[in-house]
Amino acid sequence: MGGTVLVVGAGYAGVTAANRLARTSGTEVTLADPRDEFVERIRLHRLAAGSGPATVPLARVLDPRVRTRRARVTAIGDGTVTLDDGGGLRFDRLVYAVGSGGSGTPADEGYRVDTLEAATRLRTAVAGLAAGAPVVVVGGGPTGVETVTELAGARPDLRVRLVTDAEVAAGLGAPARQRVRDRLAGLGVELREHTVVTDPIGLGAALLVWATRPGVPDLARRSGLPVDGAGRLVVDRTLTSVGDARIVGAGDAVVAPAEVGFVRESCQAAVPLGVAAARTVRAGLRGRPAPAASVVYRAVCLSLGPGSGLVQAVDRRDVPRPLTVGGRTGAVVKEQVCRYTVRAVRGRVA
Ligand SMILES: Cc1cc2nc3c(=O)[nH]c(=O)nc-3n(C[C@H](O)[C@H](O)[C@H](O)COP(=O)(O)OP(=O)(O)OC[C@H]3O[C@@H](n4cnc5c(N)ncnc54)[C@H](O)[C@@H]3O)c2cc1C
Incomplete structure (x- = not known):
């Protein structure tokens, strides 16, 4: 068996897939990413x-047999891709793992937190805020909750508000949601639920952070591949x-x-999907049928600002179970989960 595999995107899914494929004899694996x-x-x-x-340096999480190409893929064609450095690469199999983030902002105003560039820009803006400046985070999902609690904890001198169109932390069970509310109150964060932001300027924020659902890159759409309404590549059970x-x-x-199971936009899904993608590529190169992929969940882990976290147990379909751990223990578990995830993409676990 042999073949040339190109992995597009060095995130959780792409690095996971590249590392597994690098261990397949006769397969040449290249990972393309601008970073x-x-x-x-x-x-x-x-x-x-x-x-x-x-x-972390890419070399620290990547199998040394994986070749890297520091470039952005601008189009996928018939067994080839074009790159933004003017070059191109051919492939027998391609793993599409370009992730999300960087778009989906409902207005030009404000900041986001879901790409390295956006978060770095936000850090600079936060550092420049004077004491007492009003900050508004829009979006009460996990990213919004983690962002607002981290900002309020790191900069207690700011006036921080969380605005969300539904209940805060709506995906958690009621006891976990109450823990989130208590923590927000403890940090002095003003919470405004069931509020749709239609006039961002009217919020009166010195700094506005959109923690709303991120968009996905339009590479698949631009390349003429079948996508859904959001631009995500449509795939089958393998x-x-x-x-x-x-x-x-x-x-x-x-x-x-x-x-395949409910796919939450998460590392919890991206890592097993990366493993399954490698399995499918390997089967394809061997001319064998590929097994179906499946995603199962165990918990939702949130950080709630410095020294505090929350773990909500869920069943395999991501439905909350009556078990939560909070406070400092929650923070310790969350930190362990972050470390475990890096070990998982490297292939040291899972
Ligand atoms: C603040 C925050 C907190 C989060 N917390 C959690 C959490 O606690 N638990 C959890 O499970 N999930 C969490 N998530 C979600 C999680 O980070 C994502 O679901 C996960 O990163 C998706 O992995 P991925 O491999 O699909 O994409 P990504 O990690 O986004 O990686 C995509 C890669 O593709 C590259 N790329 C994009 N376009 C191209 C191109 N054209 N050519 C080449 N390369 C390209 C990018 O540079 C990037 O390196 C959080 C997200 C945010 C923003």
């Missing part, structure tokens, strides 16, 4: 608040593109059928 750093997106809210870094059997997708940038 030579692995971005721990799950730490970007901390980077934005000035609490710590969120990158994660193979329904438009090109040589292309296999994983992570936030794909939409899979229900039998």
Whole structure:
């Protein structure tokens, strides 16, 4: 068996897939990404608040047999890609793992936290704020909650508000949601629920952060591959593109059928999908049928600002179970989960 595999995107799904494929004899694996750093997106809210870094050198998480090409893929064609450095690469199989982030902002005003560049820009803006400046975070999901608690904890001199169109932390069970509310109150964060922001300027924020659902890159759409309304690559139960059997997708940038399981935009899904994508590529190169992918969940882990965290147990379909751990223990578990995730992409676990 042999073949040339190109992995597009050095995030959780792409690095996971590349490392597994590098161990397949006769397979040449190249990973294309504009950066030579692995971005721990799950730490970007901390980077934005000035609490710590969120990158590790790519070489530290990558199998040395994986070749890297520091470039952005601008189009996917018939067994080839074009790159923004003017070059191109050919492939027998391609893993599409371009992730999400960087778009989906409903207005030009404001900041985001979901890419390295956006979080770095936000960190600079936060550092320049005078005491008492009003800060508004829009979005009450996990990213919004982690961002607002980190900002309020790191800069208690600011006036911080969280605005969300539904209940805060709506995906958690009621006891966990109450813990989030208590923590927000303890940090002095004003919470405004069931409020749709239609006039961002009217919020009167010196700094406005959109923690709303991120968009995905439009690479698949621009390349003429089948995508859903949000631009995510449509794949079958083996994660193979329904438009090109040589292309296999994983992570936030794909939409899979229900039998794969509910795919939450998360590392919890991106890592097993990366493992499954590698399995499908390997089967394809061997001329064998690929097994179906599946995603199962165990818990939602949130950081709630410096020294505090929350773990909500969930069943395999991501439905909350009556078990939560909070406070300092929650923070310790969350930190362990972040470290475990990096070990998982390297292939040391899972
Ligand atoms: C602040 C924050 C906190 C989070 N916390 C959690 C959490 O606690 N738990 C959890 O499970 N999830 C969490 N998430 C979500 C999680 O980070 C994402 O679901 C995860 O990063 C998706 O992994 P991925 O591999 O699909 O994409 P990404 O990690 O986004 O990686 C995509 C990669 O593709 C590259 N790329 C994009 N376009 C191209 C191109 N054209 N050519 C080449 N390369 C390209 C990018 O540079 C990037 O390196 C959080 C997200 C944020 C923003």
